[in-house]
Amino acid sequence: MEFKRVEITEEAAEIVEKLKQQHGEVIFHQSGGCCDGSSPMLLPKEDFYIDDNDIFLGEVSGVPFYMSHDQFEYWKHTHLTVDLTNGRGASFSLEIPLGKRFIIRSRLLKEEEISYLNKKEG
Amino acid sequence: MNYSKPKFKEKYGNFINGKFEAPDDGEYFENHSPIDNKLLAKYPRSKESDVKKAIEAANNAKDAWGKTSVAERSTILNKIADVIEANLNEFAQMETADNGKAIRETVNADVPLAVDHFRYFASVIRAEEGSASELNENTVSLIIREPLGVVAQIIPWNFPLLMLAWKVAPALASGNCVVLKPAEQTPASATFLAEKIGDLLPPGVFNVIHGFGPEAGKPLASSGKVDKVAFTGETTTGQLIMQYASKNLNPVTMELGGKSPNVFFSSIMDHDDDFLDKCIEGAVLFAFNQGEVCTAPSRLLIQEDIYDAFIEKVIARTEAIKMGDPFDMNTMMGAQASNDQHEKILSYIEIGKEEGAEVLTGGGAKKLDGDLSNGFYIQPTILKGHNKMRVFQEEIFGPVVAVCTFKDEAEAIEIANDTLYGLGAGVWTRDAHQLYQIPRAIKAGRVWVNCYHDYPAHAPFGGYKKSGFGRENHLMMLNHYRQTKNMLISYDKKKLGFF
Numbered sequence: 124m125e126f127k128r129v130e131i132t133e134e135a136a137e138i139v140e141k142l143k144q145q146h147g148e149v150i151f152h153q154s155g156g157c158c159d160g161s162s163p164m165l166l167p168k169e170d171f172y173i174d175d176n177d178i179f180l181g182e183v184s185g186v187p188f189y190m191s192h193d194q195f196e197y198w199k200h201t202h203l204t205v206d207l208t209n210g211r212g213a214s215f216s217l218e219i220p221l222g223k224r225f226i227i228r229s230r231l232l233k234e235e236e237i238s239y240l241n242k243k244e245g
Numbered sequence: 246m247n248y249s250k251p252k253f254k255e256k257y258g259n260f261i262n263g264k265f266e267a268p269d270d271g272e273y274f275e276n277h278s279p280i281d282n283k284l285l286a287k288y289p290r291s292k293e294s295d296v297k298k299a300i301e302a303a304n305n306a307k308d309a310w311g312k313t314s315v316a317e318r319s320t321i322l323n324k325i326a327d328v329i330e331a332n333l334n335e336f337a338q339m340e341t342a343d344n345g346k347a348i349r350e351t352v353n354a355d356v357p358l359a360v361d362h363f364r365y366f367a368s369v370i371r372a373e374e375g376s377a378s379e380l381n382e383n384t385v386s387l388i389i390r391e392p393l394g395v396v397a398q399i400i401p402w403n404f405p406l407l408m409l410a411w412k413v414a415p416a417l418a419s420g421n422c423v424v425l426k427p428a429e430q431t432p433a434s435a436t437f438l439a440e441k442i443g444d445l446l447p448p449g450v451f452n453v454i455h456g457f458g459p460e461a462g463k464p465l466a467s468s469g470k471v472d473k474v475a476f477t478g479e480t481t482t483g484q485l486i487m488q489y490a491s492k493n494l495n496p497v498t499m500e501l502g503g504k505s506p507n508v509f510f511s512s513i514m515d516h517d518d519d520f521l522d523k524c525i526e527g528a529v530l531f532a533f534n535q536g537e538v539c540t541a542p543s544r545l546l547i548q549e550d551i552y553d554a555f556i557e558k559v560i561a562r563t564e565a566i567k568m569g570d571p572f573d574m575n576t577m578m579g580a581q582a583s584n585d586q587h588e589k590i591l592s593y594i595e596i597g598k599e600e601g602a603e604v605l606t607g608g609g610a611k612k613l614d615g616d617l618s619n620g621f622y623i624q625p626t627i628l629k630g631h632n633k634m635r636v637f638q639e640e641i642f643g644p645v646v647a648v649c650t651f652k653d654e655a656e657a658i659e660i661a662n663d664t665l666y667g668l669g670a671g672v673w674t675r676d677a678h679q680l681y682q683i684p685r686a687i688k689a690g691r692v693w694v695n696c697y698h699d700y701p702a703h704a705p706f707g708g709y710k711k712s713g714f715g716r717e718n719h720l721m722m723l724n725h726y727r728q729t730k731n732m733l734i735s736y737d738k739k740k741l742g743f744f
Contacts, residue, residue: 152481155665156711157502157539158401158428160479161639162589171481172488191480193665197638201596210585213402213428214482215458220290224585229596229635 126236128202131183135207135225139165139184142217149217151183151205153190153198153227163188163205163225164216202236204228248348248572250278251338253433256287259295259455260439262302263448269294274457276432279345279580280571282619288432291456293464296424299452300470303395303422306449311392311420315370321445322367322418328441329406330360336434338572340406343433345580345621346534347571358700359410362718365702366418369720383737390727392420393472393496397465399486400435401477402428402582403537403642409435412475413451415722421472424452426465430583458482469493473726476500477539479640480711498715498725500539500707502640503668506661507531507542507697508651508683512675514551520695524673527697528559531646532566532625535581536590539712540669542697544637545627545648546660552650556627560606563625568611580620581643587621590643593636594626602630602647632660640666654679658686667709671697690716 131139143149148168154160165186177189183205190198210224218225232240256273258265268289276285289295329336336359337351346355378386396416400408405427416423427435432455439453454461466474467489474490476483477500490497513524531542547555571579581587587610594608607626612618625644628636637647651657661670670689674680684692690707693699700706705719715725 154479154481155502156479156483156640157500158403158478158537158642159482160502161593161641162479162585164481166481166485170488171485197633197635201600201635208585208588210588211430211583212585213430213458214479215462215485217459219429220457220460226585226588226592228592229599231599 124239126239128180128240129183129188129205130203131205132207135205136184138207138218138221138223139186143186146217149186151186151188152177153188153194154214155191155194159212159214161227162212162214162216163227164214165218165225166215167217200232200237201229202232246334248334248338248341248574250342250572251335253286257289257432257436259289259291259299260436260443260451260453261295261299262452263443263446265439266298268292274429276343278342279582280342280620281616282584282621283616285342285433288436288455291454291461295456296454296461296464296468299424299454300395300465300468302449303424303452304470306447307392307394307422310422310447310450311394313420315373318418318420319367319371322363322414324445325442326360326363326367328445329356329363329438332441333357333360336406336437339433339437341571341579343431344402344405344582345571347576347579349574349576350534355404355407359406362407362410362702363414366414370418370723373720373723383735385734385736387732387734389730389732390419390724391730392727394421395471396421396423396726397468397471397474398423398425399462399466399474399476399478400425400427402431403534403539405431406434406438408477409438411717415717416475416726417451419723419726421726422450422452424454424465424471426454426456426462429455429457463489466490467492471495473497475715475725483713496725499713500668500715500717501711501713502539503666503689503708503712504544504638504640504664505540505542505666505669505671505689506544506546506664506687507671508546508657508661508673509548509551509555510657510674510676510679511548511551513673514554515675520675523695525558525562527671527673529562529566530698532563532578532644533698535578535623536644537582537586537642538698540691540698541642542669542671543641543646544632544664545646546651546657547648548657549650549652556605556648560627563606563627566625568622569613570617578625578644580622582621584621586642587623590623590641590645593639593641593643594628594645597628597630597634597636597647600630600634600636602628602634602636605629605648607644632663638664654683658683661687665711668712669693
């Protein structure tokens with residue numbers, strides 16, 4: 124059985140597909156901090172600099188999902204699902220002009236998921 | 246006075262070069278009130294061409310504006326303050342309609358603080374001096390401050406007018422022209438301000454562009470024709486804006502929020518007096534502005550020997566928070582600013598519960614009656630847990646506080662600093678030693694000592710760690726909007742002797 128750290132709802136995946144057609148390669152980066160923080164941002168791949176300070180959590184709808192290492196330390200025991208809601212964010216995330224906003228749903232990882240992921244990630 | 250939703254026009258324009266202009270492609274977005282989710286007005290969905298026009302207008306205005314005397318700029322800033330003050334109730338109603346916050350806050354805090362902010366910067370530039378150093382008997386170094394030119398400012402939706410004042414007042418005071426992008430959730434007060442003060446400033450000095458981050462924010466932040474970018478918001482967009490600015494080698498200032506600890510030591514319970522009453526309020530200030538404050542005291546740290554007695558009082562005070570029509574002066578807490586924020590807050594309460602946090606009070610959405618039933622309300626919520634939980638580590642930006650206990654000073658400091666952020670903190674004690682030593686040990690830009698959520702002008706505000714950099718709300722912000730010109734003057738008639 125394969126487990127993942129991050130998954131996506133159908134509704135959110137549809138919007139991701141639409142935005143990929145419009146903007147080409149994109150990435151998710153989990154934001155933190157004020158205002159629209161604590162939400163995932165969908166950005167053009169070439170716009171956002173990813174390096175060793177970021178951790179790759181997996182792909183959703185063919186889009187890599189990243190978060191900064193230090194943030195991940197506090198998130199690593201949780202499973203994430205990228206979902207969609209109506210809303211008006213004030214960030215640079217690409218779905219905002221559609222009147223939609225990606226949102227993270229979280230749950231605790233189960234024991235079996237943790238041991239699988241620990242093995243896989245070494 | 247009775248307050249109510251003000252009258253809005255059907256649609257508004259961008260404010261460019263002293264005039265209101267329709268967006269080039271004629272597209273607008275709808276701005277709804279979070280109070281009842283009803284349409285307020287339409288604002289331009291600007292694109293790159295609109296942004297370019299605003300930047301060009303600012304560039305055309307910058308030389309003349311940069312040469313105005315401080316007396317002239319000071320007079321204009323004072324006039325701006327007077328205009329906001331004269332329209333205080335209109336601004337307050339607009340802010341409440343647009344953001345959802347309670348009218349008692351906009352009337353008593355947001356708008357008066359914005360007025361004072363313009364007056365503060367009008368004053369300090371009159372009292373400033375450059376410096377002259379005699380380096381030796383024939384050499385004098387003069388330091389003169391010069392404006393950067395054109396400043397791009399991207400502001401948030403939690404205090405739309407006040408955050409505008411924090412950014413616009415020092416930028417104008419130091420002789421810059423501004424292109425401002427308000428948050429798309431709260432475009433109203435910046436537009437209203439442009440209507441009221443447009444004729445006080447030369448065309449192009451103050452420009453307001455509406456629109457979405459990826460469409461209007463990006464061309465503004467990445468433009469090679471602005472000389473600085475100032476941003477308040479979250480960390481990913483902060484990094485993105487810094488990357489854009491790095492291409493132009495532009496300076497930036499960033500205010501990116503926090504997860505501020507509010508620390509209560511045993512001695513607060515030594516007496517049942519006014520100070521204890523103030524401490525209880527200090528803990529409940531997590532609900533101020535619906536918790537939508539970068540410095541919200543969202544982690545409550547209580548010394549374990551007073552925990553039971555103190556939290557009981559904090560819960561009782563929290564449960565006394567009156568929610569209702571934000572236009573009612575008795576309402577203490579209004580609506581969250583948007584549906585997605587409302588959803589996000591609820592999802593955090595859920596993960597908190599799943600991680601094992603105990604809900605001491607609140608714990609869900611709040612349903613109000615009538616028109617308000619479509620608004621975005623959350624019950625003030627206290628979650629008990631430990632500092633490694635996600636609700637202790639991430640900015641929820643809602644009326645949710647995470648509480649834990651500590652044994653002694655060392656543990657209080659350790660927990661307080663166990664966070665990625667460092668914007669605000671609170672320390673409450675009757676112990677004179679703790680009053681100094683604990684604030685010094687907490688890694689945050691602002692530590693309130695025996696108070697919280699006070700934002701007077703002339704008290705610098707800004708972050709440590711991932712909370713950003715730059716210090717607003719103080720005259721030191723002037724230098725974040727200026728260059729340093731050094732004139733090194735020789736009064737020696739003799740040559741160096743090298744050639």
